[in-house]
Amino acid sequence: MATPFNALLENLRTTRVWKSIFRRGAANTNRTRSLAIFGNLFLHWLPVKVREKSLRVRAAYYLGSLSLLLFIILVVTGVLLMFYYHPAVPNAYHDMKDLRFVVSNGVFLRNMHRLGAHLMVLLVFWHMFHVFYRGGYKPPHEFNWVIGVLLLLITLFLSYTGYLLPWDQLAFWAVTVGTNIISAMPIIGRKVRFVALGGNIVGENALLRFYVLHVVILPLLAFLLIGMHFWRVQKDGGLTVRSRGEDGTNKD
Amino acid sequence: MAQTKIESGFNSDAKKEPRRIVFITRNTSAKVKDERGPKLMTYPALMVREAIVFEVLVVVMVLIALFWDAPLEQLANPLLTPNPAKAPWYFLGLQELLHFFPPFVAGILIPTLVVIALVVIPYFKINVEGISLCDENAGQRVGIVLGVVVGLLIVLAAFDAWTIIVPTFVVAALLVDYDLVHCHGDLSDSRRNFFPRAGMVLGLALGDPCQLKIWASCRTKYG
Amino acid sequence: MSDAKQNPLPEPSRGKPEVSRREFLNEITLGALGIAGLGGTALTYQYFSPNVLFEPPMTFRAGNPDLYPVNSVTFLQDQLVYIVRTSGGFYAVSAVCTHLGCITQWKPDADMIACPCHGSKFHPDGVKIEGPAPRPLPHFAISLTADGELLVNKLETIKADKALNV
Numbered sequence: 001m002a003t004p005f006n007a008l009l010e011n012l013r014t015t016r017v018w019k020s021i022f023r024r025g026a027a028n029t030n031r032t033r034s035l036a037i038f039g040n041l042f043l044h045w046l047p048v049k050v051r052e053k054s055l056r057v058r059a060a061y062y063l064g065s066l067s068l069l070l071f072i073i074l075v076v077t078g079v080l081l082m083f084y085y086h087p088a089v090p091n092a093y094h095d096m097k098d099l100r101f102v103v104s105n106g107v108f109l110r111n112m113h114r115l116g117a118h119l120m121v122l123l124v125f126w127h128m129f130h131v132f133y134r135g136g137y138k139p140p141h142e143f144n145w146v147i148g149v150l151l152l153l154i155t156l157f158l159s160y161t162g163y164l165l166p167w168d169q170l171a172f173w174a175v176t177v178g179t180n181i182i183s184a185m186p187i188i189g190r191k192v193r194f195v196a197l198g199g200n201i202v203g204e205n206a207l208l209r210f211y212v213l214h215v216v217i218l219p220l221l222a223f224l225l226i227g228m229h230f231w232r233v234q235k236d237g238g239l240t241v242r243s244r245g246e247d248g249t250n251k252d
Numbered sequence: 253m254a255q256t257k258i259e260s261g262f263n264s265d266a267k268k269e270p271r272r273i274v275f276i277t278r279n280t281s282a283k284v285k286d287e288r289g290p291k292l293m294t295y296p297a298l299m300v301r302e303a304i305v306f307e308v309l310v311v312v313m314v315l316i317a318l319f320w321d322a323p324l325e326q327l328a329n330p331l332l333t334p335n336p337a338k339a340p341w342y343f344l345g346l347q348e349l350l351h352f353f354p355p356f357v358a359g360i361l362i363p364t365l366v367v368i369a370l371v372v373i374p375y376f377k378i379n380v381e382g383i384s385l386c387d388e389n390a391g392q393r394v395g396i397v398l399g400v401v402v403g404l405l406i407v408l409a410a411f412d413a414w415t416i417i418v419p420t421f422v423v424a425a426l427l428v429d430y431d432l433v434h435c436h437g438d439l440s441d442s443r444r445n446f447f448p449r450a451g452m453v454l455g456l457a458l459g460d461p462c463q464l465k466i467w468a469s470c471r472t473k474y475g
Numbered sequence: 476m477s478d479a480k481q482n483p484l485p486e487p488s489r490g491k492p493e494v495s496r497r498e499f500l501n502e503i504t505l506g507a508l509g510i511a512g513l514g515g516t517a518l519t520y521q522y523f524s525p526n527v528l529f530e531p532p533m534t535f536r537a538g539n540p541d542l543y544p545v546n547s548v549t550f551l552q553d554q555l556v557y558i559v560r561t562s563g564g565f566y567a568v569s570a571v572c573t574h575l576g577c578i579t580q581w582k583p584d585a586d587m588i589a590c591p592c593h594g595s596k597f598h599p600d601g602v603k604i605e606g607p608a609p610r611p612l613p614h615f616a617i618s619l620t621a622d623g624e625l626l627v628n629k630l631e632t633i634k635a636d637k638a639l640n641v
Contacts, residue, residue: 027295027296030293033293033294033296034293035296036295036299039295043294043295046294046298047294049293049295050291050292050294050297050298051288051290051291051292052289052290052291052292052297053288053289055281055292055297055301057294062301062302065305066309067303069302069305069309070309073309073310073313089328090328093327093328096324097324100321107321108318110319110322111311111316111317111318111320111321112314114311114322115316115317115320115322116313118341120443121342125342132373137373137374139374141374142374142375144407145371145373145374146371146374147372147376148365149371152370153367156342159340160340163340164567166324167327167328168324168325168326168327168328169325169327169328169329169334170323170325170328170334170338171328172328172329172330173328173333173334173337173573173576173577174337174338174339174340176337176576177337177339177575177576178343180355180576181350181355181359181360182359184354184355184356184359184360185356185360187357194524195520195523195524198525199525199528200528200533200629201330201530202330203529203530204529204530205525205528227327233300246259246457331552331578332578333577333578333592334492334590335591336592336593337575337577351576351593351607354609355609
């Protein structure tokens with residue numbers, strides 16, 4: 001296809017500038033395809049080759065991948081929402097109204113973020129059940145399962161801290177009930193509630209603390225644990241798929 | 253080539269004629285692992301599939317986000333409690349527990365125990381071979397399960413937690429049925445797994461709508 | 476040489492295992508790091524516990540006792556406290572339902588405190604009549620200031636039978 005555009009692209013690819021940025025060349029040989037993974041900062045945790053069977057949808061329904069992709073979508077929409085949100089009382093609520101009625105595409109971003117949050121909780125639960133049913137937690141994968149449980153807890157906390165941020169009636173009272181439960185802990189309950197809320201009541205301190213947790217601390221923790229989680233899966237051999245013998249029984 | 257007897261060891265020809273050395277004990281044969289199938293290059297095979305999954309996800313989410321708006325209620329008012337004050341959907345079960353048990357038990361103790369139970373799953377070899385309930389020590393195993401369930405029912409009854417009792421009771425009843433019919437009866441393999449599964453499904457089907465207060469008969473006086 | 480006979484080197488005490496310099500220094504270092512870690516945790520906890528709160532104060536004055544007629548229940552909305560005056564004295568009863576934290580309401584016609592969320596009902600002294608609330612409404616410490624005003628301290632709960640006699 002020797003269109004002028006293609007010719008232009010090919011010329012571009014031979015320039016020094018291009019070659020200094022994209023160093024491996026076109027990915028049309030197995031060597032350059034390997035380099036596309038192995039030489040890439042963001043992808044080099046993946047193996048260069050994957051088992052064909054692990055690519056099937058029925059293998060794991062791409063649940064882990066979906067969780068990660070949803071995390072990325074949530075981070076992007078979340079950061080965009082941050083530009084118009086003040087974590088103060090009562091500005092937070094008015095900012096939510098602004099996002100809906102005043103900011104261009106604000107309502108869409110907020111919908112995506114909230115939808116993504118609900119889907120995320122659903123997907124990670126589904127992923128956990130699926131790994132359990134398939135026995136993916138058995139040795140030597142035990143600690144990866146524990147990391148997964150920690151990720152589940154982080155997801156739930158992220159969702160809960162984010163729930164307060166709109167500062168509407170639903171948010172306020174859901175958090176009031178939740179923090180009253182914290183004070184039911186023996187001995188340290190009231191102190192933990194005091195530190196979590198930054199005071200005795202659910203007020204501006206609580207909003208700010210939940211905001212920092214939601215936007216910085218928990219996403220950082222999640223990012224680290226997701227990295228460990230994926231790394232372990234690939235180091236242990238990727239999605240191992242059971243093979244079926246001729247008599248139809250499952251073999252391991 | 254020797255058919256029945258293979259000697260193990262090295263001879264001076266080992267380098268010239270490399271042989272796979274197989275150790276044979278008694279009459280067992282060496283276990284050969286199944287080949288796990290061919291491999292493909294990650295780029296493009298996996299990368300393209302991930303891109304497709306991502307695009308499908310984004311398309312579905314955008315379609316939903318364009319038509320359904322996220323809710324926003326009135327400004328938070330510390331003096332006015334809405335009725336009902338609901339937690340997000342994934343905490344609804346927990347909130348229901350709070351109606352029956354004291355806050356420490358329902359809010360701290362049970363969630364902590366659940367998390368510990370989850371974390372501990374891979375470290376216990378529970379029925380790794382996948383032996384059905386009836387095969388080995390049937391009486392003892394069924395007895396243990398039933399004992400735990402009856403204990404749970406007594407605790408739930410003590411706290412008047414009727415909405416949780418019903419599905420637990422149904423599951424226990426199906427378990428007893430399974431024990432009577434299958435462990436001591438004669439059922440084919442395909443029906444072996446029916447009763448526990450049906451019990452789980454039925455239990456969940458009865459339990460969840462009850463906890464979400466969809467059934468009118470489950471509504472307590474307190475809303 | 477004669478020195479060695481007259482002043483023999485002290486023998487190592489029996490029964491105690493010898494610790495090498497390396498092990499000793501390692502233990503000292505770990506101990507120091509441990510103390511530093513504990514100190515760091517304590518300081519972090521201090522950092523996160525605010526010393527100044529921009530909230531309605533937890534200790535407040537409720538005015539002159541004569542403002543409250545005998546056998547009355549007065550709801551202080553800013554503080555979420557009921558000032559209950561009986562013939563026996565004053566109680567400061569919390570207006571926050573012990574079930575899940577909703578704000579209760581005083582119903583004078585029915586002579587009871589009711590929670591709108593799940594239907595818990597209490598007597599004016601906080602004792603539960605019915606409902607899912609696990610405990611009675613707590614009583615806060617109530618006292619008199621030097622100039623004769625009621626002082627309520629929401630950080631301190633007292634037994635329900637203690638009334639402030641004026």
